[in-house]
Amino acid sequence: MSSERYALLRPELDESLARGEVKIARLTKGVTCELKPRHVLIEADTDHPFVYRLIEGWACRVRRLSDSRAQSILIFLPGDLFAVKSMFVRRHPDAVQTLTRALVSRIHYKDLHKAYSSDVDIANRCTWQVMEEERRLHSWVVSLGQGSAEERFALLIVDLHGRLAASGHIEADALSFEMPLTQTQLADHLGITAVHVNRVLRTFRERAIVTVRDGRVSIENLPMLLKTAAALMDAYERSAPEYRGTLATGVSR
Amino acid sequence: MSSERYALLRPELDESLARGEVKIARLTKGVTCELKPRHVLIEADTDHPFVYRLIEGWACRVRRLSDSRAQSILIFLPGDLFAVKSMFVRRHPDAVQTLTRALVSRIHYKDLHKAYSSDVDIANRCTWQVMEEERRLHSWVVSLGQGSAEERFALLIVDLHGRLAASGHIEADALSFEMPLTQTQLADHLGITAVHVNRVLRTFRERAIVTVRDGRVSIENLPMLLKTAAALMDAYERSAPEYRGTLATGVSR
DNA sequence: CGCGAGTTTGAGGTCGCTCAACAATGGTGG
DNA sequence: CCACCATTGTTGAGCGACCTCAAACTCGCG
Numbered sequence: 001m002s003s004e005r006y007a008l009l010r011p012e013l014d015e016s017l018a019r020g021e022v023k024i025a026r027l028t029k030g031v032t033c034e035l036k037p038r039h040v041l042i043e044a045d046t047d048h049p050f051v052y053r054l055i056e057g058w059a060c061r062v063r064r065l066s067d068s069r070a071q072s073i074l075i076f077l078p079g080d081l082f083a084v085k086s087m088f089v090r091r092h093p094d095a096v097q098t099l100t101r102a103l104v105s106r107i108h109y110k111d112l113h114k115a116y117s118s119d120v121d122i123a124n125r126c127t128w129q130v131m132e133e134e135r136r137l138h139s140w141v142v143s144l145g146q147g148s149a150e151e152r153f154a155l156l157i158v159d160l161h162g163r164l165a166a167s168g169h170i171e172a173d174a175l176s177f178e179m180p181l182t183q184t185q186l187a188d189h190l191g192i193t194a195v196h197v198n199r200v201l202r203t204f205r206e207r208a209i210v211t212v213r214d215g216r217v218s219i220e221n222l223p224m225l226l227k228t229a230a231a232l233m234d235a236y237e238r239s240a241p242e243y244r245g246t247l248a249t250g251v252s253r
Numbered sequence: 254m255s256s257e258r259y260a261l262l263r264p265e266l267d268e269s270l271a272r273g274e275v276k277i278a279r280l281t282k283g284v285t286c287e288l289k290p291r292h293v294l295i296e297a298d299t300d301h302p303f304v305y306r307l308i309e310g311w312a313c314r315v316r317r318l319s320d321s322r323a324q325s326i327l328i329f330l331p332g333d334l335f336a337v338k339s340m341f342v343r344r345h346p347d348a349v350q351t352l353t354r355a356l357v358s359r360i361h362y363k364d365l366h367k368a369y370s371s372d373v374d375i376a377n378r379c380t381w382q383v384m385e386e387e388r389r390l391h392s393w394v395v396s397l398g399q400g401s402a403e404e405r406f407a408l409l410i411v412d413l414h415g416r417l418a419a420s421g422h423i424e425a426d427a428l429s430f431e432m433p434l435t436q437t438q439l440a441d442h443l444g445i446t447a448v449h450v451n452r453v454l455r456t457f458r459e460r461a462i463v464t465v466r467d468g469r470v471s472i473e474n475l476p477m478l479l480k481t482a483a484a485l486m487d488a489y490e491r492s493a494p495e496y497r498g499t500l501a502t503g504v505s506r
Numbered sequence: 507c508g509c510g511a512g513t514t515t516g517a518g519g520t521c522g523c524t525c526a527a528c529a530a531t532g533g534t535g536g
Numbered sequence: 537c538c539a540c541c542a543t544t545g546t547t548g549a550g551c552g553a554c555c556t557c558a559a560a561c562t563c564g565c566g
Contacts, residue, residue, distance in 0.1 A: 008342045010362075045488045063395050065484050071398040073391050085384050088377075089261040093487035094391060109263075120370045123380075124341075130383045131338050137390040138326050138347060142316050144397035145324040145444030149554075182512065191398030196554055198514060231318050234346035235298045402522070435544065449522055451546060 008236065013124060020125025024081070027115060028053050028105040035102045042083060042096040050106040051086050054078055057102025058180055062188065063094035072189040074133060074140075075099075075160070079167045081129040087113045100180045139234055144191050147232045149200050152190045154229035157210060157217060162237065176218040261489065266377060273378025277334070280368060281306050281358040288355045295336055295349040303359040304339050307331055310355025311433055315441065316347035325442040327386060327393075328352075328413070332420045334382045340366045353433045392487055397444050400485045402453050405443045407482035410463060410470060415490065429471040 009017070032055060035041065041059065042048050059076040073094060076082050082096060086109040115122045139159070143152045160179060165172040183201070187194040204210040209221045209228070219225055230238075262270070285308060288294065294312065295301050312329040326347060329335050335349060339362040368375045392412070396405050413432060418425040436454070440447040457463040462474045462481070472478055483491075 008344050010341060010343055013341060061391070063391070063487065065395075065399060067484055069399045069484070071395040073394050085387070088263055088266060088381055088384055090263055091261050091488070093388070093489055116376070117373045123369070123376050127376075127380050127383065128341055130380065130387060131341055134338070134383060134387050134390065135346070137387065137394060138314075138316070140394055141326050141390060141397060142318075142324040144394060145441075146318060146322045183514095184512075188398075193555060194513090195515090195556080199554090202514085231320055231322070234316065235344070236346055436546095437544075446523060447545090448524085448547090452522085455546085 013128075016121045016124045017128055020119075020121035020123075020128075023115070023119065023122055024053070024107075024112075024125055027111065028107045030105075031107070032103055032105040035098045035104060037098055037100050037102075039102075040095055040097045041104070042092060044093060044095040045091050047090050048083070048086055048092065049109050051084055051109055051112050052082050052096075052104050052106045054080050054082065055103040055105060058099040059096060059102055059104075060099055060185075060189070061094050061096050070188045071191065072185060074136065075189065077160070077163050077167065078169055081126070084126050084129050087116065087126070099185065135236070139232075139237070142234075143232050149190065149192045149196060150203070150228060151232050152192075153186075153197075153200050153204070154210075154225055155232045156186075156190065157219070157225060158229045158233070158237065161219075175220075175222065176216060178215055179212065179217045180215040266381075269374045269377045270381055273372075273374035273376075273381075276368070276372065276375055277306070277360075277365075277378055280364065281360045283358075284360070285356055285358040288351045288357060290351055290353050290355075292355075293348055293350045294357070295345060297346060297348040298344050300343050301336065301339055301345060302362050304337055304362055304365050305335050305349075305357050305359045307333050307335065308356040308358060311352040312349060312355055312357075313352055313438075313442070314347050314349050323441045324444065325438060327389065328442065330413070330416050330420065331422055334379070337379050337382050340369065340379070352438065388489065392485075392490070395487075396485050402443065402445050402449060403456070403481060404485050405445075406439075406450075406453050406457070407463075407478055408485045409439075409443065410472070410478060411482045411486070411490065414472075428473075428475065429469060431468055432465065432470045433468040 035057075041052070042050075044063070054076050056078055058078075059082070060072045061074045061076070061082070062070055062072045064070045076096075083092065085092065112122075112126070116126055117123075136159075139155075143155050147155065157179075161170070161174075161177065164170045164177055165174070170177045181189070183197045184194045187197045190197065192200075201210075201212050205212075207221075207224070209219075209224045211218045211220060288310075294305070295303075297316070307329050309331055311331075312335070314326045314329070314335070315323055316326060317323045329349075336345065338345065365375075365379070369379055370376075389412075392408075396408050400408065410432075414423070414427075414430065417423045417430055418427065423430045434442070436450045437447045440450045443450065445453075454465050458465075460474075460477070462472075462477045464471045464473060
């Protein structure tokens with residue numbers, strides 16, 4: 001978690017969060033396990049005592065409705081803590097499952113809450129994770145509430161790119177990266193049908209803006225992509241380096 | 254904040270949260286102020302050093318897009334803490350404004366964070382507030398992503414009713430309560446146009462399920478309302494007393 | 507080879523949008 | 537007290553984004 005990208009973090013907390021990061025890493029180290037794609041880590045509405053860190057791979061929080069609709073609420077990328085809420089609630093109303101093969105470490109909520117209670121750095125780091133998630137949820141509410149299918153998709157790509165770049169998993173100027181979501185999974189996240197996802201992808205491909213193939217996205221016209229997402233983007237996202245940098249210098253084809 | 258409704262809270266935290274509640278109330282007491290309707294308390298993208306408690310009235314977090322679209326992200330009711338994130342970030346990407354005449358108390362983020370650092374009860378209470386908000390955001394993402402306009406509206410009414418009942422502002426079995434949102438404000442929250450809100454309200458009125466008039470909602474057919482919202486409701490909401498109770502005992506007309 | 511999961515495409519339908527007009531309300535100033 | 541205006545609510549007509557259903561295609565896998 002680089003604080004680079006989160007320019008709005010109060011500077012006095014910078015070091016505390018970095019320390020909390022290390023301390024939590026130390027606490028969770030040891031108990032790591034490898035998971036297959038689509039493994040349900042946390043079942044909805046079931047008592048669950050662990051807090052996790054995603055080390056490798058992708059995962060997501062998904063709610064399934066009784067009538068077979070599903071909404072993928074948040075996507076987790078390497079480095080993210082998740083189910084921090086386990087410290088406070090016995091159950092979660094939605095499931096967490098892997099999207100790819102993944103490596104996670106975990107810690108019992110009691111151990112983490114003990115550390116949380118006695119060490120401000122750890123409390124800060126946990127609270128920060130929840131707040132960061134909340135920020136992304138705000139953005140996603142705006143996206144689902146006001147964005148067209150194309151805008152939502154563009155925003156998603158920009159967001160994933162930004163997060164992967166911020167955590168160092170891809171270069172900040174990378175124009176291609178892995179995105180292991182099927183069109184059905186994209187649909188559940190974007191709040192549209194899989195069929196329509198396919199059509200949206202087609203128009204982006206035909207207009208040579210973004211091509212998604214074999215679990216990989218290639219950005220062919222970044223300025224155009226950013227322009228499509230721009231209306232939905234908040235000040236945080238707009239201030240991310242990959243936005244200012246590349247939009248200004250013009251990586252257009 | 255009664256823990257009644259939040260049956261899933263870990264029992265060992267119950268007392269700590271109650272203590273945190275009281276301590277925060279003590280910290281913020283004194284500095285209260287009264288605000289007019291539509292007063293912008295927190296401006297988007299502007300440095301802001303306070304954390305608030307809404308004592309009376311309604312408020313909401315709203316993001317305005319460059320092209321005049323707007324999404325109301327969260328609605329705050331009496332008792333809610335908001336802008337807890339001020340402790341961690343300098344600015345918020347969305348504004349917070351009152352919907353009615355309102356009474357708020359506030360505290361400087363440094364003071365609160367000092368208390369947060371030295372008192373677990375206060376840390377717990379703050380983190381809990383953020384987690385509770387996150388839970389509602391999850392639900393709202395599902396609602397916007399998967400729900401029809403009617404389902405969203407029904408869920409909103411059920412949610413508001415449940416929260417007002419939980420905090421004791423209305424009776425748990427009240428079938429009518431104040432809801433001081435204009436149709437335009439409802440539209441921005443539901444992610445549909447004001448015109449369509451009007452039509453949705455009409456169908457609910459014509460089917461004698463819910464009538465909204467003069468800033469007040471009257472539930473005329475609760476089972477039907479719950480049935481409409483049911484698909485979108487999570488286990489928390491479904492387990493709320495007013496759902497189990499009244500659906501079971503059948504308040505149908 | 508057959509199977510299942512994912513992708514692609516067509517045809518037709520619907521939910522919700524846009525534009526536009528008008529009614530009801532309440533506040534303001536003359 | 538009335539004329540005026542801004543805000544909110546209401547309704548119609550036409551349109552477009554997205555959905556539903558259905559079929560065909562690709563691909564990896566046992």
